[in-house]
Amino acid sequence: MTFIVPEVKDARLEVENRVATLTLDRHDVRNALTGTALTEAIVTTAEWVNQCEEVSVLVITGAGSAFSAGGNVKDMAERGGDFAGDVAEVAARYRRGIQRIPLALQEVEVPVIAAVNGPAIGAGFDLANMADIRIASEKAKFGETFLNLGIIPGDGGAWFLQRLIGYQRAFELTLSGRVIDAREAKDLGIVLDVTEHDELMPRVHELARHIAAQPPKATRLTKRLMKMGQRIELKDFLDLCACFQGLCHNEPEHLEAVNRMLERMNKSS
Incomplete structure (x- = not known):
């Protein structure tokens, strides 16, 4: 290897055949993006792949049973962590925290594939939608569930989802807060393909290697x-x-x- 892979906390970053794979590795909290170091891991990886000419594709997936549960609901209930403070404090924490993810991923120069291994809920759903391509395990579920908790998609999810599937369908999913399975997600155009669970990473890496072999x-x-x-x-x-x-x-x-x-x-x- 002629390049240095950055160290990331709460995640694993590996490179093979010009494909970088970032695995969110906080199964204990279902890979929640708040209350962990995962935001920093995603942003660090996004910035690194832009500088590393030896990487042509970025894959993002989750360890354990979930892709990402989004925000930590326990912290919300306790008004702690990223959700503590008055209006100005919470807004500033969003800007300095989770909102760095969409800004960083929007600037990634290489194709990004989300390998959705399990539930992608709230900000986890939005994270998947920030990728260029989504491939889902049959165990995956998707939900724009913010309104169920009395909040809005503060990470930019409403911007990404309507560009992916159109305003009307995005509006229904966002306002109903319902959770859909992988098959419906494919029918709606959210995911490109659905695989058996054990075939998810082989399928994703096959596609990633094919793209990475291009000039x-x-x-x-x-x-x-x-x-x-x-x-x-x-x-x-x-x-x-x-x-x-x-x-x-x-x-x-x-x-x-x-x-x-x-x-x-x-x-x-």
Whole structure:
């Protein structure tokens, strides 16, 4: 290895075949994002993969039975931890804490895949929705359950969910607070695929390795284009595509990929 993998608390970060896998590892609290060091682990990992040219895909999953239970409900009941204090204190803690996750993941330059191994509830559901692709175990469940607790999606979940499945469906899930299973999540377009539980990580890593085998610089530029295509006009987008294409045509990886394609064509002819 020619690069250093950062140490993360309450999680495990491993790299193999250009795929970084971040495993949330606080099964004792169902991988809650508050009251743990998981926010810092996610942000640290997101910033690191942008700097590490040897990583082409980031996978996020959970250890134990849950992907993430979101906020720590016991802390909410006791008005402790991240939920202590007056209005200004709570707001500042959200900005300095859990809201760093969507900002960090939105800036990740490589494809992000959420391997949803179990319940993804509240902020845990929102965390999954911040990924580019979601693949779920048959044991996964999803719920935008904030309103059930008398609060709103304070981590930006309402922004991500409606962009994923449209306003009407996102509105119903958010206002009803109902929990859905993996099959309904697939029908709604929340997850790309549902697998048997034991097949989840092999399926995710198969996809991740396939993406990671693509030319790495062009992969990062393509993700950037996909993100920017959501918010800029077509003419400006095409101008950007022309500039990015100029970069790609002048990268050694482009010529290497073209030569590989020609070799395959010659062999098949």
